[in-house]
Amino acid sequence: ETGVTQSPTHLIKTRGQQVTLRCSSQSGHNTVSWYQQALGQGPQFIFQYYREEENGRGNFPPRFSGLQFPNYSSELNVNALELDDSALYLCASSPSRQGWHGYTFGSGTRLTVV
Amino acid sequence: AQRVTQPEKLLSVFKGAPVELKCNYSYSGSPELFWYVQYSRQRLQLLLRHISRESIKGFTADLNKGETSFHLKKPFAQEEDSAMYYCALRSYGQNFVFGPGTRLSVLP
Numbered sequence: 001e002t003g004v005t006q007s008p009t010h011l012i013k014t015r016g017q018q019v020t021l022r023c024s025s026q027s028g029h030n031t032v033s034w035y036q037q038a039l040g041q042g043p044q045f046i047f048q049y050y051r052e053e054e055n056g057r058g059n060f061p062p063r064f065s066g067l068q069f070p071n072y073s074s075e076l077n078v079n080a081l082e083l084d085d086s087a088l089y090l091c092a093s094s095p096s097r098q099g100w101h102g103y104t105f106g107s108g109t110r111l112t113v114v
Numbered sequence: 115a116q117r118v119t120q121p122e123k124l125l126s127v128f129k130g131a132p133v134e135l136k137c138n139y140s141y142s143g144s145p146e147l148f149w150y151v152q153y154s155r156q157r158l159q160l161l162l163r164h165i166s167r168e169s170i171k172g173f174t175a176d177l178n179k180g181e182t183s184f185h186l187k188k189p190f191a192q193e194e195d196s197a198m199y200y201c202a203l204r205s206y207g208q209n210f211v212f213g214p215g216t217r218l219s220v221l222p
Contacts, residue, residue, distance in 0.1 A: 010185030105158040
């Protein structure tokens with residue numbers, strides 16, 4: 001059974017650019033959540049996808065968007081990058097929308113915006 | 115609004131000493147509380163959840179609704195317990211609200 005995998009592991013982008021981060025959910029998991037973890041802080045919820053539809057969103061601007069594919073993998077897209085977007089982006093998957101069986105986290109993608 | 119606070123950024127104890135990592139939350143309903151741990155160079159992983167009432171790696175946590183706390187305790191710290199610990203809250207159908215984390219350092 002594979003866990004949650006994220007790519008790339010590290011990324012450097014210039015302010016104003018766009019970025020796409022990818023996440024493969026754990027086998028059997030149909031729900032994917034994305035979190036932003038700034039340095040020295042706990043993860044902050046961005047949004048969640050369940051069976052290809054967004055079903056929850058945190059306090060992030062519309063330039064943060066996502067997709068979930070039929071195989072339940074997911075993408076996080078960030079447009080018009082700002083310096084404050086520099087953070088570790090975590091993906092977590094769960095076998096249920098409510099997450100009662102827990103979430104499995106990936107290792108994250110570290111994004112640096114310069 | 116839901117909020118989780120962890121007052122200590124860093125907690126250092128000696129091996130064999132008791133450990134208590136503090137967590138307080140604010141939420142008007144009935145939340146589900148969790149502790150997540152991140153060891154060096156490893157991914158975030160679930161340590162325990164209050165509804166399970168279980169002890170993992172010797173750690174326990176009791177939900178105190180009166181004090182809105184969910185402190186993590188272990189009677190005898192081990193060096194391998196050194197890690198970053200995050201307290202998290204989740205309400206029905208919602209996602210996690212994480213605290214800022216406490217770094218536990220267990221000294222030999």
